[in-house]
Amino acid sequence: MAKGFTLAQLGALPQAGIAADTLAALIADLGGASPVEATAPAPKADILAKPSGAQVAVVTGAGSGIGRASSLKLSEAGFKIVAVDFNASTGEETLRLLREQGGEGIFVQADVSKEEDVERYVKAATDEYGRIDAFFNNAGVLQKFKLLENLEASEFDRILNVNVRGTFLGLKHVLKVMHAQGYGSIINTASTAGLRAEHSMSAYTASKHAVIGLTKAAAIEYVKKGIRVNAICPGGVDTALTQAVPTMMQESGYVPEEFPNMRIGRFADPTELAEMVVFLAGHGSSYMTGSVIAVDGGLTL
Numbered sequence: 099m100a101k102g103f104t105l106a107q108l109g110a111l112p113q114a115g116i117a118a119d120t121l122a123a124l125i126a127d128l129g130g131a132s133p134v135e136a137t138a139p140a141p142k143a144d145i146l147a148k149p150s151g152a153q154v155a156v157v158t159g160a161g162s163g164i165g166r167a168s169s170l171k172l173s174e175a176g177f178k179i180v181a182v183d184f185n186a187s188t189g190e191e192t193l194r195l196l197r198e199q200g201g202e203g204i205f206v207q208a209d210v211s212k213e214e215d216v217e218r219y220v221k222a223a224t225d226e227y228g229r230i231d232a233f234f235n236n237a238g239v240l241q242k243f244k245l246l247e248n249l250e251a252s253e254f255d256r257i258l259n260v261n262v263r264g265t266f267l268g269l270k271h272v273l274k275v276m277h278a279q280g281y282g283s284i285i286n287t288a289s290t291a292g293l294r295a296e297h298s299m300s301a302y303t304a305s306k307h308a309v310i311g312l313t314k315a316a317a318i319e320y321v322k323k324g325i326r327v328n329a330i331c332p333g334g335v336d337t338a339l340t341q342a343v344p345t346m347m348q349e350s351g352y353v354p355e356e357f358p359n360m361r362i363g364r365f366a367d368p369t370e371l372a373e374m375v376v377f378l379a380g381h382g383s384s385y386m387t388g389s390v391i392a393v394d395g396g397l398t399l
Contacts, residue, residue: 152202154227155379156180156219158210158268159237161188163337164287166195167368168234168375173201175376177232180223181205184237210237210264213271220271230275232379235268236287238305246300254301261305262312269316273325281324285378286313290333290394306331310390317388326387328378333394336365361396 155172159165161183169179173196181196183189186207193205206222208215223230239260241253265286276282291299292306313329320327374393377383392398 153231167372179203333397
């Protein structure tokens with residue numbers, strides 16, 4: 099019986115499909131039933147649960163930019179880090195930096211768009227540490243600036259393979275671990291391009307809208323299982339990705355008709371995004387799930 103409905107109220111709902119004579123018989127039968135003490139509801143997964151011991155964070159795209167800054171900040175906050183990146187040299191450099199500051203971690207080279215690689219970095223995390231407390235699902239790529247009519251299908255596929263498929267595969271395999279644990283926090287990297295369109299970046303815009311959709315879908319599916327899923331939307335961060343934009347324009351010979359306006363007057367430092375990642379990974383954000391947070395210097399105002 100639906101919670102909060104009397105039998106008569108439930109029978110009045112067309113969706114219930116209870117015939118009038120059947121409903122009358124049920125009410126008559128139950129009318130003489132003795133009241134019994136309500137049984138306690140089955141325990142639910144505790145979204146506020148704070149596991150004991152040193153926590154473990156998996157970070158994709160850990161070799162540079164927001165991924166590297168977040169790996170270092172999470173390490174400072176006491177997390178053991180599983181750093182994942184396609185580029186082995188930059189990934190290993192991140193590992194060296196966090197060890198220099200007294201942290202602990204491992205590096206796994208992986209292409210996040212390949213399921214076997216995703217399974218491998220998740221297995222490496224559980225083999226090494228036995229758990230995954232936080233997952234920063236961050237790896238992503240920018241597209242070439244082009245009007246949609248000039249965008250090659252191969253370029254569209256490249257962007258969606260990393261930004262959408264990679265995000266999906268990370269969610270799929272890390273959620274299996276967190277579901278078995280009964281807890282966990284996931285942070286996906288979307289973008290201000292997931293909140294609005296960016297000129298001449300149709301594939302990237304579509305991919306980041308999809309990341310927000312995946313975030314909300316995962317959040318609602320796992321909200322009763324002790325797992326929180328949120329997304330950050332950076333806008334204008336000083337990373338290797340954004341530093342490559344002038345070169346990309348020069349190579350393509352195309353300049354978009356308009357550029358994002360950093361109303362705060364500057365690009366963000368990656369550490370400013372990392373602070374939000376640490377907050378969402380930790381217990382302080384325990385009442386947040388399905389949130390899509392713009393960290394953009396007022397870009398989307």
